[in-house]
Amino acid sequence: MSVVVDRSQWGRLRVTGGDRVRFLQGLTTINVESLGDGAHAWGAVLNPKGRVLSVIDLAHAGDAFIVACEHSLTEKTRALLERYAVMDDVAFEPLSGPAHQAWSDVATVWTAPIVAGDHPHAVPESEIKVEQLRIRAGFLRYECDVGEDHFPFETPLVKMLDYEKGCYVGQEPVFRVHAQGNSARMLRGFTIEGAAPVAEHAVIKHPAKDNAGTITSQVPGEAGMRLALGYLHRTAWDADSVVEIDGRRATVHELPF
Numbered sequence: 538m539s540v541v542v543d544r545s546q547w548g549r550l551r552v553t554g555g556d557r558v559r560f561l562q563g564l565t566t567i568n569v570e571s572l573g574d575g576a577h578a579w580g581a582v583l584n585p586k587g588r589v590l591s592v593i594d595l596a597h598a599g600d601a602f603i604v605a606c607e608h609s610l611t612e613k614t615r616a617l618l619e620r621y622a623v624m625d626d627v628a629f630e631p632l633s634g635p636a637h638q639a640w641s642d643v644a645t646v647w648t649a650p651i652v653a654g655d656h657p658h659a660v661p662e663s664e665i666k667v668e669q670l671r672i673r674a675g676f677l678r679y680e681c682d683v684g685e686d687h688f689p690f691e692t693p694l695v696k697m698l699d700y701e702k703g704c705y706v707g708q709e710p711v712f713r714v715h716a717q718g719n720s721a722r723m724l725r726g727f728t729i730e731g732a733a734p735v736a737e738h739a740v741i742k743h744p745a746k747d748n749a750g751t752i753t754s755q756v757p758g759e760a761g762m763r764l765a766l767g768y769l770h771r772t773a774w775d776a777d778s779v780v781e782i783d784g785r786r787a788t789v790h791e792l793p794f
Contacts, residue, residue: 538642538669538670539639539640539641539642540639540640540660540664540666540667540670541637541639541640541656541658541659541660542637542638542639542640542659542660542662542667543635543636543637543656543659543660543661544605544636544637544638544651544662545634545635545636545637546608547605547606547608547611547636547651548604548605548606548607548608548610548611548612548614548615548631549603549604549631549632549633549636549651550603550604550605550614550615550618550629550630550631550632551598551601551602551603551629551630551631551632552601552602552603552604552618552627552628552629553600553601553627553628553630554625554626554627554628555626556625556627557602557626557627558570559625560621560622560625560627561595561602562702562703562705563703563704563705563706564582564617564618564621564705564706565580565581565582565593565595565705566580566581566582566583566689566694566698566699566705566707566711567579567580567593567595567697567699568699568701568702569595569597569602570702571699571702572595572597572602573597574597574598574599575597575598576596576597577594577595577596577597577650577651578594578595578697579592579593579594579595579647579694579697580592580593580595580689580697581689581694582614582617582706583689583705583706583707583708584685584706584707585706585707586707586710587688587689587707587708587709587710587711587714588685588686588687588688588707589683589684589685589687589688589689589692589694590617590685591606591610591613591614591617591679592606592607592610592677592679592683592694593605593606593610593614594606594650594651596650596651603651604618605636605651607678607679609679609680610679615629615631621706632653634653634654635653635654635655635656635659636651636652636653636654637651637652637654637655637656637659638650638651638652639652639656640667640670642670643670643673643674643793643794644674644793646670646671646673646674646676646793647676647693647697665756665757668754668756669756669757669758669764671754672726672754672755672756672764672765672766673764673793673794674693674792674793675692675693675724675726675766675792675793676693677692677693677694678754681753681754682724682753682754682766683724688711688714688720689711690711690714690715690720691720691722691723691724691768692723692724693724693792693793698711698715700712700715719771720771721770721771722750722768722769722770722771722774723768723769723771723774724753724766724767724768724792725750725766725767725768725769725774725776725789725790725792726764726765726766726789726790726791726792726793726794727741727752727764727765727766727767727780727782727787727788727789727790728758728762728763728764728765728787728788728790728794729755729762729764729765729782729785729786729787730762730763730785730786730787731761731762731763731785732757732758732761732762732763733763734755734763735752735755735763735782735783735785737752738752738753739751739752739767739783740782740783741767741769741773741780741781741782741787742780742781742782743769743770743772743773743778743780743781745772745773746770746772749769749770749772749773749780750767750768750769750770750773751767751768752766752767752782753765753766753767753768754766754767765782765787766792769789773789774789775789776789776790776791777789777790
């Protein structure tokens with residue numbers, strides 16, 4: 538399954554100035570210093586306690602960086618950047634206009650760049666085929682699958698954390714959990730028997746734990762199944778485990794699935 542996703546409504550911010558690399562290196566989970574020209578990477582802006590304030594894509598474009606985020610995070614993300622830019626030589630320029638992202642399969646959902654310009658086959662992100670790929674990839678939607686109650690290591694962002702980069706806001710609690718290896722929960726994928734929706738924020742029951750987690754996103758799948766994302770406690774997050782969601786049998790999957 539391939540699809541071109543319309544990203545025209547997403548927030549985009551051009552960051553320039555002599556301190557742009559140092560500033561973004563110290564504010565995001567992304568290793569900005571190693572991001573080559575033309576490359577991009579996903580990451581997060583955290584609070585000092587390591588919780589996720591914003592999920593961003595950062596692209597290196599010559600003498601600037603382009604920060605992209607969901608429409609709902611646009612103002613919040615800009616405010617965060619401006620708040621931390623006290624004595625730094627950085628400037629922020631909002632960008633507008635058409636943009637898109639081409640997903641050729643599940644593996645490219647987190648790797649495809651956001652490209653400026655129109656695409657004749659771009660579809661809204663609310664389309665079912667977009668949601669199916671998004672959920673199979675574990676591509677986060679803020680205030681749905683992740684928010685200020687979550688750590689990045691509980692989500693697919695864990696694969697993008699660079700534990701060799703220098704200090705950044707929220708680094709200490711993230712590194713502490715990494716060293717101890719004791720995350721309490723993790724986002725997982727689910728295939729649920731039956732095509733009908735399950736209850737919003739449905740509780741996930743596991744033989745080892747009645748309240749093992751909750752569902753965050755769901756969409757109709759193939760062959761009378763339903764695809765979903767949800768958080769599971771570490772005692773219940775093993776792939777291929779069978780759980781119960783809203784009275785229906787479901788299988789647990791590592792992301793992507």
